[in-house]
């Protein structure tokens with residue numbers, strides 16, 4: 320394949336001593352109609368906003384999702400840290416298959432919503448976390464019921480204190496909780512789910528089963544998904560240049576991904592099932 324002018328993420332250069340293994344640009348890939356496509360939302364399909372409720376879903380993104388879902392026979396799912404109710408609100412009127420809250424919620428192939436979470440596990444944390452947000456203007460506590468996220472994009476100086484506060488808070492209890500560190504966000508959720516497990520669950524059921532899994536994401540919490548897709552010999556695609564990563568392919572940013580999705584879902588060669596991976 321050629322990587323041309325798009326600068327594959329993770330490309331080697333002298334300053335990249337701690338970068339992950341070199342990953343190739345996904346730009347020249349051609350989708351085939353037998354893909355199962357899994358898409359992270361924030362930072363992948365949508366540009367990240369100052370506050371999660373401020374993201375903008377353009378008509379273009381809606382169109383891409385609708386066309387790709389039809390092209391793939393329904394084998395498309397959103398894999399997000401947002402709750403599914405939030406995803407449905409964002410992408411209304413589309414009601415896509417989805418894993419929410421990093422896999423704690425899942426609307427599977429049959430459209431039925433499955434909930435793996437127990438909200439009470441987070442009860443002890445609510446008081447202390449809202450006290451913490453009172454101390455830092457700009458710090459935003461997002462209570463998603465089965466997970467709680469502290470966004471410090473508007474209070475970056477508080478990062479270290481937030482991280483130690485949450486680590487101690489979780490360590491002080493007996494609940495099976497885990498802490499996730501994303502882009503300017505720390506999240507607490509219960510332990511036994513992640514994006515990789517959600518993708519594996521989709522791949523075990525129609526219309527995903529038997530297809531080639533492709534997962535596109537941008538953040539640390541997407542790494543479990545990349546790993547599962549790698550294990551299934553699918554394609555793991557990182558948006559942006561975060562490092563290290565187990566993703567094997569990359570695209571530089573959200574606009575490039577959208578253009579790429581528009582092209583692959585409309586490619587007549589793909590619709591004929593001709594495989595041209597170009598890797």
Ligand SMILES: [Mg+2]
Pocket residue numbers: 359360361362363536537538
């Ligand atoms: Mg993301």
